[in-house]
Amino acid sequence: MEFYNAFGISIGTNVKMRGVNIGSVKDIKLRLNTVIILIDIKSTDILIPKNSIIEATQTGLLKDTTIDITPLEILDTNEIFYIDHFSSHCYKSRVLCNYHHLYGERGINYDDLIRATTRISQRFDDPRFFNLFYLLVQRLNNVSNIMLNFTYDVNKITFLIASYLDQYVTENF
Known part of the structure; x- marks a missing residue:
């Protein structure tokens, strides 16, 4: 070989x-x-x-x-x-x-594994990375809050439509 x-x-x-x-x-x-x-x-x-x-x-x-x-x-x-x-x-x-x-x-x-782990740890040690990561988490939190409010509003609208349809069906049929 x-x-x-x-x-x-x-x-x-x-x-x-x-x-x-x-x-x-x-x-x-x-x-x-x-x-x-x-x-x-x-x-x-x-x-x-x-x-x-x-x-x-x-x-x-x-x-x-x-x-x-x-x-x-x-x-x-x-x-x-x-x-x-x-x-x-x-x-x-x-x-x-x-x-x-x-x-x-x-x-x-194992030498490659140790080398790759060292590179990853050096990137996590970089303050710019943490700032970007913090901004990403903050933006994801904002998006999830917006989606939660949107889902709540859609739920209320769906409930209103269902109640109006139920009332219409009971009155007309």
């Missing part, structure tokens, strides 16, 4: 597909512009579609990093039944073969 950053991945990091642990990171090679991650899959029966999303995500309170593989297509069992990961014909199939690679990206990350 190829990432532009290791995102906390180390040797032994778990690799999961659809939430099930299928292997671990065996080796990490730093290149000029990328990081190459070699993973060891537990079984040759595990087939990873080429059309998959690879994400390095941080989970838990200790920011444990895992590599999550999310297949984007459903493979036909008849098509993949006879695939040998190590044969030269495997490269024509829709599954990953031995020494084939995909590009990974960053998934859920």
Whole structure:
């Protein structure tokens, strides 16, 4: 797998597909512009579609990093039944073969969450924001009072119309 950053991945990091642990990171090679991650899959029966999303995500309170593989297509069992990961014909199939690679990206990350929370708290700390928020609440309060009075007036008018209609119906019929 190829990432532009290791995102906390180390040797032994778990690799999961659809939430099930299928292997671990065996080796990490730093290149000029990328990081190459070699993973060891537990079984040759595990087939990873080429059309998959690879994400390095941080989970838990200790920011444990895992590599999550999310297949984007459903493979036909008849098509993949006879695939040998190590044969030269495997490269024509829709599954990953031995020494084939995909590009990974960053998934859920606590550092991004902390950064976003800090930005939000800084915006709430701005007095201009509070003044605008106060004006908004004040205007919404005025609008709700106007709507309340309007609803009360409509209710009175409806009651008057209903009573006049009732009186008209009883007198004429």
